Amino acid sequence: MAKKGNMLIAQSGGPSMVINQSLIGAVVEAKKHAEIGKILGARHGIQGIMKEDFINLRKESAANLEAVANTPSSALGSIRKKPTAADCTKIFNVLKKNNVQYFFYIGGNDSAETAHIINEEAKAAKYDLRCFHIPKTIDNDLRQNDHTPGFGSAAKFVACAVAGDDLDNRALPGVKIDVIMGRHAGFLTAAAALCRTQPDDGPHLIYLPERPFDEKAFVRDVKAVYKKLGRCVIAVSEGIADKKGVAIAQKFTSEVDSHGNVQLSGSGALGDALAGVIKDKTKISRVRADTFGYLQRSFPGITSEVDAKEAREVGAFAVKTAVKSNTDGSIAIKRKPGKKYSVTYKRVMLRQVARDTRHVPDKFINKAGNNVTQSFIDYALPIVGKLPKIGHFKGVKA
Secondary structure, three states: OOOOEEEEEEEOOOOOOOHHHHHHHHHHHHOOOOOEEEEEEEOOHHHHHHHOOEEEHHHOOHHHHHHHHOOOOOOOOOOOOOOOHHHHHHHHHHHHHOOEEEEEEEEOHHHHHHHHHHHHHHHHOOOOOEEEEEEOOOOOOEOOOOOOOOHHHHHHHHHHHHHHHHHHHHHOOOEEEEEEOOOOOOHHHHHHHOOOOOOOOOOOEEEOOOOOOOHHHHHHHHHHHHHHHOOEEEEEEOOOEOOOOOEHHHHHOOOEOOOOOEOOOOOOHHHHHHHHHHHHHOOOOOEEEEEOHHHHOOOOOOOOHHHHHHHHHHHHHHHHHHHHOOOOEEEEEEEOOOOOOOEEEEEEOHHHOOOOEOOOOHHHEOOOOOOEOHHHHHHHHHHHOOOOOOOOOOOOOO
């Protein structure tokens, strides 16, 4: 039976281009249900909950809600914080004080873990709370999901940015290295291949964290491409690691977050180091590197329409599920079988999504471990949607 009470929603983890679609999808759906009273938005995740830093989302106009939905980044603000037992006690006291019966937390696997911790503490305290995690991560690494909101738009950005780098590299040949987000999963880096249409289009080499990174093989690969084409464009995941599983970028930083993750995106050191290797081990004089860093997350004007639509729907589905059933969980996106792309949404258990991540399947990575397969292209293109067409001269001699 539907439980009467107030609703609290918050955002957590890295922002994305469509996380606000999930937020507004949930708010608009909540307004349709008489069981839900106040619709509270907490600023900066669980930190805002403990401080009771709320805004009344029911009072926002429909026009403003839509403007926020179409704006990248986290409109409520975000946080990376793993709650302690003491934090949970504070959270419960705030929830009880505000008669919150419906709690929604939008984020990735660390956010799912936070929701799971709060949910388990609520059960132990016998507090009746319908706690739901709404998926979001540009890394596309949530278990139980075919893909996650945020990935499609970030992948579109990566595909377009690397296509632009390839055009630049054609004009002024050399070696160009682009370092792309992806701690343990290389989906986003793999998306660099999506704009390729010609046999010599870059990126010519793609390195993902799912395969051990070998410096000698890297140099051989670059030499081979450069010898053939006179240039080489490379896409590299920030999380590439050696055969022992130690991230190469970890050698350049010691900063960690509250979930124990080493910060890999705050520096261009990995790109500079790889460029240095090529300069030292080859006779190639023009070698450059860029780190996309946080540009991939909240870049306006490049959102995938499919991504935005699904993000909106997954937020609404979470509210519908919470109201209709006395349960908790996370909402997962499932791809329907068949040639025509379509998805469905399903409630899964919080512990099935929390903390641990999934990886790029073997079938998406080539045998040499330095590129992606057509299977990945077929998987990702429907999520990313329309990409710009790149024109080339036919090469007919005068």
